[in-house]
Amino acid sequence: TACSSKYVLSQMHPMWQGPLTIPGGERQSPIDIVVRKSIFDSELKPLVTDYDPHTCQQIWNNGYSFLVEYDDTTDKSTLKGGPLQDKFRLCQFHFHWGESNAWGSEHTVDRRLFPAELHLVHWNSDKYSLFEEAVMEDNGLAVIGVFLKVGKRHEGLQKLVDALPAIRHKDSIVEFTRFDPVCLLPSNTDDYWTYHGSLTTPPLTESVTWIIMKQHVEVSHDQLAVFRSLLFTSAEEDVQKSMVNNFRVQQSLCGRTVRSSFT
Numbered sequence: 086t087a088c089s090s091k092y093v094l095s096q097m098h099p100m101w102q103g104p105l106t107i108p109g110g111e112r113q114s115p116i117d118i119v120v121r122k123s124i125f126d127s128e129l130k131p132l133v134t135d136y137d138p139h140t141c142q143q144i145w146n147n148g149y150s151f152l153v154e155y156d157d158t159t160d161k162s163t164l165k166g167g168p169l170q171d172k173f174r175l176c177q178f179h180f181h182w183g184e185s186n187a188w189g190s191e192h193t194v195d196r197r198l199f200p201a202e203l204h205l206v207h208w209n210s211d212k213y214s215l216f217e218e219a220v221m222e223d224n225g226l227a228v229i230g231v232f233l234k235v236g237k238r239h240e241g242l243q244k245l246v247d248a249l250p251a252i253r254h255k256d257s258i259v260e261f262t263r264f265d266p267v268c269l270l271p272s273n274t275d276d277y278w279t280y281h282g283s284l285t286t287p288p289l290t291e292s293v294t295w296i297i298m299k300q301h302v303e304v305s306h307d308q309l310a311v312f313r314s315l316l317f318t319s320a321e322e323d324v325q326k327s328m329v330n331n332f333r334v335q336q337s338l339c340g341r342t343v344r345s346s347f348t
C-alpha cells in the first residue's frame with residue numbers, strides 16, 4: 086500500500102515527473118478528514134497567535150504558489166498553544182487553489198473540496214535555530230490550514246490581491262510590508278482538527294503538525310480569479326501556463342488519528 090512503499094506513483098501534477106521517493110511515507114499530507122472518525126481531545130488548548138505585521142517583508146511567485154514571507158530571525162510573530170508544546174515562528178504563508186471554484190483545497194472534510202486553502206507555515210524556535218533545520222525534524226513545523234469559500238469580498242485579502250499582478254511570473258518578487266495575517270484567520274480559531282503529517286510539496290518531509298481550522302473564511306469570486314491570473318512560468322519561457330490546480334492529491338491516513346479540539 087502507499088503507506089509502506091518507498092515509492093509513490095508520480096503525482097498527477099505536471100511539476101512532478103517520475104516516481105518520488107519519500108521518507109517512509111507513513112505520514113504524508115494532505116488527507117481527507119473523516120469527521121466522525123476524529124477523536125475529541127479535551128487536552129487540546131486554544132491556539133495562541135501573536136503576529137507582528139512589521140515582520141512582513143516580501144511576496145513572491147516561487148513557480149508553484151505565491152508566498153508572503155516574514156522575518157523569522159526573532160520571535161516576533163509566533164504561534165503556540167493548540168496541540169503544540171513549544172513556541173513556533175511564522176516564516177511564510179501561501180495558498181493552494183483550483184482552476185474552478187469546484188476544487189482547489191489540499192485537505193478535504195468528509196471528501197468535501199473547497200476552492201482554496203491557506204497555509205500559515207511556522208517552525209519550532211524553541212528546539213531549532215533555522216527553518217532549514219526544523220523542516221527535517223518530527224516536531225519541526227506547524228502549519229495552520231484555513232479553507233476558503235467563495236462569497237463576500239475579504240477586505241483584508243485585497244491588499245495582497247492588489248500585489249499579485251506585480252508577481253505574475255515565476256521568480257518575481259516585490260516588497261510587501263505591514264500585513265497582519267491574523268485577518269486571514271476565521272473568527273473562531275478554537276475549533277480545529279490536528280494530525281501529524283508532511284509538507285505537501287517536495288521535499289515532502291514528515292515534520293508537520295497540521296492544525297486545520299473547522300471554520301472557513303470567505304473571499305470573493307473576483308479575488309480568487311486574480312490568484313488564477315498568476316503563472317507557473319517565468320517571463321523568459323515561450324509557453325505561459327496559468328498557476329491553477331497547485332494542490333497535492335489526498336494521501337493515505339496509514340492508521341493515523343485525527344484529533345479534534347471540539348465535540
Ligand SMILES: NCCOCCOCCNC(=O)c1ccc(S(N)(=O)=O)cc1
Pocket residue numbers: 204206217220228283284285286287288
Ligand atoms: N530541498 C532540500 C531541503 O529543503 C528543505 C526546505 O524546503 C523548503 C521548501 N518547502 C517549503 O518550505 C514548504 C513549506 C510548506 C509547505 S505546505 N504546502 O505543506 O504548507 C510545503 C513546502
Ligand SMILES: [Zn+2]
Pocket residue numbers: 179180181204285
Ligand atoms: Zn501549502
